[in-house]
Structures are given as structure tokens and as C-alpha cells.
Amino acid sequence: MQPKIYTWLCLLLVWVSLPAWAASPRDADQALSAWQLPEAKRILEELETKAPDSVETLYLWARYDFYEGNYDQAVERLDQAIATAPRREFQELREIVASTRDVTKNYTKHTSPKGYFEIWLEPGKDEVLLPHAFEALDLAYDAFAEEIGYRPPTPVRVEVYPQTTTLAKVSILTEDDIRTSGTIALCKYNRLMITSPRATLRGYGWVDTLVHEYVHYVVNQKTHNRVPIWMHEGLAKFLERRWRGPDQHMLAPSSEHLLQKRVKANSLITFDQMHPSMAKLPSQEDAALAFAEVYTAMEYLREKAGPDAFERLLDLIAQGRDAQRAFAEVLGVPFQQFEREWKASLKSRKASAFPEESGFEERLVFKEEAESELKQMESPKARDHMHLGEIMQARDRFEAAVIQYQKAERIAGSHNPVLQSRLAHSLLALGRAEEAVSSLESSVEFYPSYVSSWINLGKAYAALSQWDKALEHLNEAARINPFDPEVHSEMARVYKAMGRTEDEAQARRFMTLVSAP
CATH class of the missing domain: 1.25.40 (Serine Threonine Protein Phosphatase 5, Tetratricopeptide repeat)
Incomplete structure (x- = not known):
């Protein structure tokens, strides 16, 4: 046999003996x-x-x-x-x-009612998170199946950490990253990772944050981790409230205001600067700006390309298309043209009537950063009246407290949530529930993350025997800071009035749990 033919036959035998895919x-x-x-x-x-x-x-x-x-x-x-x-x-x-x-060695596992999620957490106080976490996550699982067209394998693992120091131990983030950028949750290592709101002074929107991380999980799974960070964060920010209903996306008024301010200053953050992580941006303000930018980018895509835009975008990326090309294909214009037109749209975006004079800064505040909330009032004269109101309130002189708070309000306006919550508290003590509701309307619109506003609104509606509204506002408070015992004591009172004995018992159990040392 000729050497060339022999060699060819040997190679053929090797090729035939190999599996179709090694x-x-x-x-x-x-x-x-x-x-x-x-x-x-x-x-x-x-x-x-x-x-x-x-x-x-x-x-x-x-x-x-x-x-x-x-x-x-x-x-x-x-x-x-x-x-x-x-x-x-x-x-x-x-x-x-x-x-x-x-x-996590002492963590216990809790499975959501639909079996989609397993939440692992320390036994004890953090168990108060479970009802609202399960509600939002189970709803999100089904909602994203409609919105994005994908259901990841279940159960999805979720871990809750008691402190930011713990999150730093189990991730690539440093404590400085967490505190500087306000990054308090991650989706990494095939799980959702979130810091308990008890690590913060006033809580934070932890339920929407948890769903935000789940969006990352779905996007990673569907596209085999091929989506750039700006697109990832834009989808997560736009869809973090999707569990509440189809059209519940919202950019916080403070973020809208920040975006407008930085557009005018020509100091936006580029998509490239957002890489490799929003957590590496130099300040909470820059991180908030970046989230606002990518939110509006996804809003722009959806408005131009229709309600199935996100599903089509992720389908193309899952098929191997470059992310920018996929975005341009769904939008129907080159990516550079999108960037120009999107930035132009930011300049013509409807201006927000944000009350900058209120002096309140909406940011993540950690427990060790505790300071007098009087510092959240910019005007010295208004601050003095608010301080006098606090003194009167502490002495149960509520009429006098209201007078001082209203004097502060005339100077600083009715938007500062610290002032308005104190005013509402004194009005409620005087039986003036309708006035309490009115006093909070503006501040809760502009500063929805301030938990005391929601608690006082819940108490006011309960005083007016509007039980469903009371419960709605108290639930919103629990989605920010369920470690405030008043959230659960007020819920127990409302459930009792509604005849919901099992829910009342759970609320009382949670009140005892979070009140423990």
C-alpha cells in the first residue's frame, strides 16, 4: 500500500472513531x-x-x-x-x-410558595423579609416570562446578608465600593445576593432591589452572559418594578432631577465608563446618574420599537449577535445614530418640578452614619422651628408642635419628608387625620424612599377607617424598612379591624421579632 494512502486511511479511522463532539x-x-x-x-x-x-x-x-x-x-x-x-x-x-x-453555615432555607425561589438567611430578624420577598419574586418570575420570554431553571438561590461587611466578604466588592456607590446587592455566582435593610438607618427599596437583581439573573441565563453592563443595568432598572404590573416602571423624581442637572452641565457618564460595574463609580451620585441614563436608554428603545423590544433584543444576543448590533437592529437605526438621538431626547425631556430647596438628600444611609435628621433641613430658620416642634412633640404638646412645624413649612416648603412626617405625627395625635394625609402628599411623591411618610399615611388612613388604603401604605413601608416595629404594630391593628386574624397574628409575631435586642 502506498504511504500516502496508508496515512490517509489511518486519519480516516481516527476521525471515524472520534465522537461527534468531544x-x-x-x-x-x-x-x-x-x-x-x-x-x-x-x-x-x-x-x-x-x-x-x-x-x-x-x-x-x-x-x-x-x-x-x-x-x-x-x-x-x-x-x-x-x-x-x-x-x-x-x-x-x-x-x-x-x-x-x-x-452561610447557620443559614436556613425558605422556599417561595410557587417553588421558584429558595431564600437562605440567618434565623431570626431577617425572617421578616420573607413574605414581601416571596410575593415580589414569584410575581416577577411569571412577569418576566411574558416580558422577556424566558423562565430560568428553578429554584433560584437567594442569599441575604446582615451587613455590608458580609457582602464584601462573599463578593469581589470592597466595603469602600459598597459605601461609595451605594451598591448593596449583586447578582453573581448563579445567585441573588442582597444586604438586609437592617444594615441601613432608614431602610431602602429592598424589594425592588431584589427584583432588579433577578432581572440580571434572567438576562444572564437567557443570553449566556453576553450583555454589556450598561444594557444589563438599563434592563434591570426599567424592569425592577415589573412585578407590580405591566406599566409600573418609574424613575425616581430625584433621579430625574439629577439627570436634567447633569445634561445641562454636559457631564453624563459614558456607557464605557460604566464598565466593569456600577459599583466602581466614584460616588452614589454618579451611580444614580448612570442608572438614570441607562433607564432612559431602555425607555427610548421600548417607545420606539414596541412592547416586545426587550424580548427581541435578548433573543438576538442569545443567538450570538453582538449586543450593540442587536440593539441597533431592534431599533432600526445604527447604534451611533441611537446615541445621538437618545442624548438629544434627554435635553427635551419633560422637566421635573423637583424641590431642591427642601434640603433633603435621598441616598443610602448606613447605621454607623447616623446623625440628627435636623441636618436634612437646609434653612437654619426652618431648622430652628423644626427643632422646637420636636421638643413640643416630645412633651406631648402637639398643638404647639404643629404651630412650629407649620412655621418651618412656610419657610422651607411642604416637600421635606422629615419635616412633613413630624407634622403628620402631631396632627394624628390631635385626631386631624385628613390634614395628616394632605401634609404628606408632596413629600411622598418626591421622596418615596422615606419610610416614615408611608407609616404615617398608613396610620392616617387607618384613623379614617380606610383599611385597604392603610394596608397599602403600610406594606410599602415594609418594602423599605420592615425592621421598624411600628410597621407591624400598625398592620396588626388594621388586620384586626378587617377581621383577618391569621394576618394579625403574623404581624404581632413580626413586631415581637424585630423589637428583640
């Missing part, structure tokens, strides 16, 4: 990076059969275990891998996995 460590790495765990497991099982002693396969199995939440097994595999080959990436992963294992 797995490689790179394939497993890509599947893990895309959070396609069933596919990753199939590849790893094949790799293990071929090379059972491979340190690379051992490392990839450890990543798989980590993403599945099997932290003990992941650490064990990493220790074996490091003993054989002490590579830096092995050691870095072990550090995060071991920290996560240690943080």
Missing part, C-alpha cells in the same frame, strides 16, 4: 461562565471519565459546586486541586467559597 475544559468553563449548569455538569462528567485525575477538571467541578450552593464540597475539591497545583485562580476562588461557606 468535550473540553474550555467548553465546561464557558458553560459555567454562562451559568448553564446542566450543560456544565454533562461536560464535566464526560471530562471526568476521560481524565479522572485532571486538576483542571477538579477546579471546574469546584466552580460547579460553588454555583450550586454546595460550599463544603467546593472547598474540598479546591483543597485537592491546590495540593496538586497551587495556582492563583484556585486560591482566589477558594477564598471566596470559604468565606461564603462560613457566612
